[in-house]
Amino acid sequence: MSRVLLTGASGFIASHVLELLLQRGYSVRFTVRSEEKAQRLLEAHKQYKDKLDYVLVKDIAQPGAFDEAVKSDPPFTGILNVASPFHLNVTDPKTELIDPAVNGTLGILGATKAFASTVRRIVITSSSAAIVDPNKPNNGAGYTYTENDWNPITLEEGLLNPSNGYRASKKLAEKAAWDFVEQERPNFDIATINPPLVLGPVKPYVSSLSSLNTSNERVLDFIQGKAKNGAPPSGVYIWVDVRDLALSHILALENLEAGGKRFFITEGYFSNQKIIDVIRENFPQFVAGLPEEDQPNGGYPQGLYKADNSRSKQLLGLTYRGLGVSVTDLVKSLVELGAGR
Template structure:
């Protein structure tokens, strides 16, 4: 049985594949307990290590030591929130230091590891300041965001974008410089939608992308769905699968993967909710003739993910429908009825 270290929560598919035992890292024992409870049937294949601060030197040293040894690592943990006052210390440094910490620990203490898959972001690929929405430009894995450290310090959103670019850059530079016993692959998704994981116990614990869908359901877009800052998306289940495929496929080593189904708009999300959940229609705006898209827009080339990983993508309607259904199960109907 292959053994994998997971630094966040791509658990379901790893366990369902049946050939992995997993050690995952968490910041508290309470969080570990919630994960155990959500995956009770796989308890014999699970263990955890508490890593309170991924940015601390040596944070992952003990986590990577294992008998039997690990063959792979999925590094998914990185700060992603906008409630910050100092983008460098709260976003950029933890992302860079956490990524380098995993790589350094694996090189020093886990010679059996052959592949590390790192969750990066489309933010390390795309340039949001391209004129005219980047119309006519096709982004690929060869692109790197031009954001500078100085720009990353301006506000939380820029800080997040900088954190993803500099953390991923640091990983590729480390492999080139240190020549470790492993290679790496990066997963670069844009906004991620899809069903809420079973250990999410309340509506207050949603990720940033899914929070916008909850906001629409709560009636916060009655006067029209605002345009998103990025028009690309992917389902969370496809992101999870891409990590496993990148871990298992020898050809994936040394490659970045732009993981995106294609375009979405906030209005398209609203349209899916209106179609499938009539109880929320009163708080949702009517559709727009152009679906809420600008007249001209950049393109995104996801062909490498299909060709190398063999990935196929879920459509937006399935993803949003499944997401809203899990929100209903968490009690969003009752919350909306009180508004």
């Protein structure tokens, strides 16, 4: 039985990763920031209590934060590093976004090299923000992004505002990981997972309507009638379902050929208008709160880049759920949490 460490297990993405790991027979240690979150996860997965334990890591950016977490008997063979901040409600991008992302990534890599010699692979959750350059003219129309692309954003540009800070944190943290492996020559290799906006059902034991992840919050706004006067701009136009994203982490852990590679994990295009269309078709109780007028061109800009996800399909064997399935399942989960009451 393989034993793995999963960081940030109470997050939206990691909660799905944890469920899949347990279903596939792994023994899992997870990290969370608080005892309350740990107990919620243990209670939700009590049928796996013999395969589940945890370590509290209250601040991933602190030196030595993961030193104890990576020590295990029986030892770990792999690590899934999903913990990283994603929110834009910040006043200091460096201390609140960039430093935690970079230091947390280097912390888990350094601790593994020092204290977990049996680990053979670490899968790191990065982001399409480390790939896509939002400043390309005409939304990058005519350009196809692949895993070979890097967002050219610099640290200095990342300090200018929270949006830049998030993009820089993802790019700089992932770069730091690749540099670490090249320079330190550890006992393990890495693979990075680079998703765009993530949609899909939330787990009730890690989420509430007041603490949704940023991506799903827009869908809650639609069903609560907060965009009745018109949908806001989508911001980004590529997406993935959280369940497919979770599976991609595990496939990257299991596939020998995935080591040393990045994976652009995306189903394809979406827009806020397309999300509204799904809600309108499947949830008549929310139609009155939706915008009365549709956005032109399906909510898409006139020009738009393409995203090549062929590596994830060919090497990992990943298949992708469509937007209709993802949004429908998401809205159902939000209703279970009390939305619309």
